[in-house]
Amino acid sequence: MTQIFAYVPFKNGVAEDVALEFPGAAKKIDAGASVTAVVTGSGADLDKVAGELTKVYSEVIKIDNAAMAYPNAEVVRKALTNIIPAGAIVLVAHDTFGMDLAPGLSIKLESAYAADVVDFEGMDGSTLKIVRQELGGAVSTHVTCDASAGAVLTIRPGTFAPVDGSASGAVVDKSGDAGDLSAKRTFLEVVEAEVGEVDITKSDVLVSIGRGIEDEDNIEIAQELADAMGAVVSCSRPIVDAKWLEKSRQVGTSGQTVKPKVYMAMGISGSFQHMGGIKGNPFIVAVNKNPKAPIFQVADVGIVEDILEFMPALQEAIEAL
Amino acid sequence: MEILVCVKRVPDTAENEFELNSEGNDLDRDDLVYSVNEWDNYAVEEAIQIVDNLGGSITVVTVGDDEAEEVLRREMAMGANNGVLLSDEAFEGSDGKGIATILKAEVEKGNYDLILTGAQADEGAGQIGGMLAAMLDYPYASLVNKIEPADGKIKVGREIEGGNQEMNEIELPCVLSIQTGINEPRYVGIRGIRKVASVDIPVKGAGDLGLDAGSVGEAGAKIKRVDYFVPDLGDGAEMLEGSTDEIVEKLIEKLKAKGGL
Ligand SMILES: Cc1cc2nc3c(=O)[nH]c(=O)nc-3n(C[C@H](O)[C@H](O)[C@H](O)COP(=O)(O)OP(=O)(O)OC[C@H]3O[C@@H](n4cnc5c(N)ncnc54)[C@H](O)[C@@H]3O)c2cc1C
Numbered sequence: 001m002t003q004i005f006a007y008v009p010f011k012n013g014v015a016e017d018v019a020l021e022f023p024g025a026a027k028k029i030d031a032g033a034s035v036t037a038v039v040t041g042s043g044a045d046l047d048k049v050a051g052e053l054t055k056v057y058s059e060v061i062k063i064d065n066a067a068m069a070y071p072n073a074e075v076v077r078k079a080l081t082n083i084i085p086a087g088a089i090v091l092v093a094h095d096t097f098g099m100d101l102a103p104g105l106s107i108k109l110e111s112a113y114a115a116d117v118v119d120f121e122g123m124d125g126s127t128l129k130i131v132r133q134e135l136g137g138a139v140s141t142h143v144t145c146d147a148s149a150g151a152v153l154t155i156r157p158g159t160f161a162p163v164d165g166s167a168s169g170a171v172v173d174k175s176g177d178a179g180d181l182s183a184k185r186t187f188l189e190v191v192e193a194e195v196g197e198v199d200i201t202k203s204d205v206l207v208s209i210g211r212g213i214e215d216e217d218n219i220e221i222a223q224e225l226a227d228a229m230g231a232v233v234s235c236s237r238p239i240v241d242a243k244w245l246e247k248s249r250q251v252g253t254s255g256q257t258v259k260p261k262v263y264m265a266m267g268i269s270g271s272f273q274h275m276g277g278i279k280g281n282p283f284i285v286a287v288n289k290n291p292k293a294p295i296f297q298v299a300d301v302g303i304v305e306d307i308l309e310f311m312p313a314l315q316e317a318i319e320a321l
Numbered sequence: 322m323e324i325l326v327c328v329k330r331v332p333d334t335a336e337n338e339f340e341l342n343s344e345g346n347d348l349d350r351d352d353l354v355y356s357v358n359e360w361d362n363y364a365v366e367e368a369i370q371i372v373d374n375l376g377g378s379i380t381v382v383t384v385g386d387d388e389a390e391e392v393l394r395r396e397m398a399m400g401a402n403n404g405v406l407l408s409d410e411a412f413e414g415s416d417g418k419g420i421a422t423i424l425k426a427e428v429e430k431g432n433y434d435l436i437l438t439g440a441q442a443d444e445g446a447g448q449i450g451g452m453l454a455a456m457l458d459y460p461y462a463s464l465v466n467k468i469e470p471a472d473g474k475i476k477v478g479r480e481i482e483g484g485n486q487e488m489n490e491i492e493l494p495c496v497l498s499i500q501t502g503i504n505e506p507r508y509v510g511i512r513g514i515r516k517v518a519s520v521d522i523p524v525k526g527a528g529d530l531g532l533d534a535g536s537v538g539e540a541g542a543k544i545k546r547v548d549y550f551v552p553d554l555g556d557g558a559e560m561l562e563g564s565t566d567e568i569v570e571k572l573i574e575k576l577k578a579k580g581g582l
Pocket residue numbers: 136209210211212213214235236237238250251252253254255256266267268269270271273274277287288289290293305306307308334335440441464
């Protein structure tokens with residue numbers, strides 16, 4: 001029987017949503033697999049999350065150590081390396097912590113590694129069939145993973161259907177097995193993102209621009225359309241990287257989470273890190289000059305046009321209403 | 322500070338519409354435009370700024386075929402001092418672990434204080450830096466968007482969810498994966514490229530690196546790509562067609578209905 005361990009991230013005693021998605025992913029690997037949750041941390045928060053997880057998992061391993069009060073990937077990796085048995089499959093979220101932890105964990109466990117898995121198509125012997133995406137979502141690919149010596153797999157948050165918590169599992173305390181947790185990297189503090197002049201999270205309509213805007217001077221074109229619509233201008237990450245707009249305007253996993261009624265994606269390709277910041281199922285309009293842009297797979301309405309010509313045309317028509 | 326920056330030649334997502342080849346098992350690569358992985362330019366720029374402040378030198382390295390040399394030259398035109406191309410038929414078909422194994426062998430031939438990679442490349446994996454660090458037993462931080470060198474240590478900021486920044490202190494030598502936005506990579510003109518056009522770039526194979534061919538390439542790979550495909554994600558968007566005026570008119574109706582106007 002395949003042994004699967006799911007490393008569950010949490011904040012303030014509450015598990016991240018992906019905790020409910022791991023069991024679904026595990027089922028797609030092997031319907032008969034036993035799935036154990038693993039949580040690391042310290043004190044009351046850890047106990048709280050471990051207790052909650054017994055509603056979802058039949059076994060929850062907790063590793064309590066003050067060195068993991070803040071999740072330092074190097075420390076967590078050491079603890080997991082001492083606790084996960086050889087040959088197991090380990091599921092980790094493909095988020096900023098998972099990206100920090102998982103590649104090195106696979107080396108220390110001497111197992112295979114596949115990142116950002118969006119689907120599993122079962123297991124043939126010890127060969128796993130995995131679906132991934134490349135090139136910012138422009139193409140998908142099937143890969144095989146030789147899991148005969150185990151595997152560490154990061155799964156994309158939000159892609160596997162969540163399960164209902166109907167288990168009544170038990171917490172197993174393995175704090176004593178964590179071993180030496182000294183590290184060459186020390187956590188200092190979290191610096192919160194700056195609050196900007198404009199709060200894009202409050203707007204019902206967003207005109208959001210991506211790299212397709214091509215030039216800083218063209219941002220005015222989007223601003224004029226937004227003004228005509230009574231909307232606010234938001235953007236994808238490259239616009240902030242180029243310092244054309246402030247960070248607080250960025251939509252995505254490393255920016256703001258927005259819940260507008262209407263989201264106008266102008267020259268945005270639709271990477272999962274961008275789309276991950278759009279919640280509440282808004283009406284998404286995508287304008288992109290590439291008919292194969294991945295955004296057209298997730299938008300409600302798609303338009304193949306040059307945004308630099310389309311936005312002024314739309315603005316004019318709206319102003320004439 | 323001696324710095325090694327790992328760089329990769331990748332298909333440029335901004336310049337290409339991706340098509341599958343006739344067998345459907347690979348991209349149609351004939352007309353693809355390649356460039357250096359976006360994240361790697363930020364890594365090289367960061368290395369240049371560190372060396373400008375503290376002295377030292379920068380080596381750029383890539384695992385790839387003959388054509389991969391062009392990205393090394395581009396990064397040398399930016400300001401890297403040396404380039405190394407790791408190339409061998411035995412490297413073909415390497416998975417992430419294979420690439421990290423090859424890079425590790427090269428790291429051990431040098432004396433680097435700092436090794437930089439990009440946060441991710443064309444395959445969206447974000448794996449090489451973390452693997453390389455674990456193989457070397459060096460500390461690692463991913464998604465780095467701030468570096469402040471201090472004595473024998475450095476302070477690094479990691480970009481975490483919501484754009485918050487996690488500050489860490491990390492011992493040297495270490496491996497860092499660099500996130501976009503950490504700096505503004507300098508422009509490289511034709512002139513810069515010309516200046517480094519005839520600089521010698523050593524090429525090293527499995528033998529030079531002391532690598533057992535079975536540990537890398539297809540032979541050592543646990544992860545193997547079977548095919549590429551275009552996913553069928555249900556209906557996708559309703560595409561509005563016609564002249565621009567017609568499209569605008571249809572869109573306005575929809576926007577009115579959805580509360581967009
Ligand atoms: C850890 C991590 C976190 C990240 N967090 C975020 C995040 O929070 N938010 C975010 O946005 N990204 C984030 N990213 C980056 C993300 O992976 C993508 O690189 C980014 O979203 C791409 O932005 P884009 O769509 O604007 O650019 P591109 O992918 O370059 O797409 C530009 C699009 O514009 C189209 N286009 C070009 N010119 C025109 C024109 N004139 N008219 C019409 N269309 C045109 C092109 O066809 C293309 O589809 C993150 C990455 C990592 C690794």
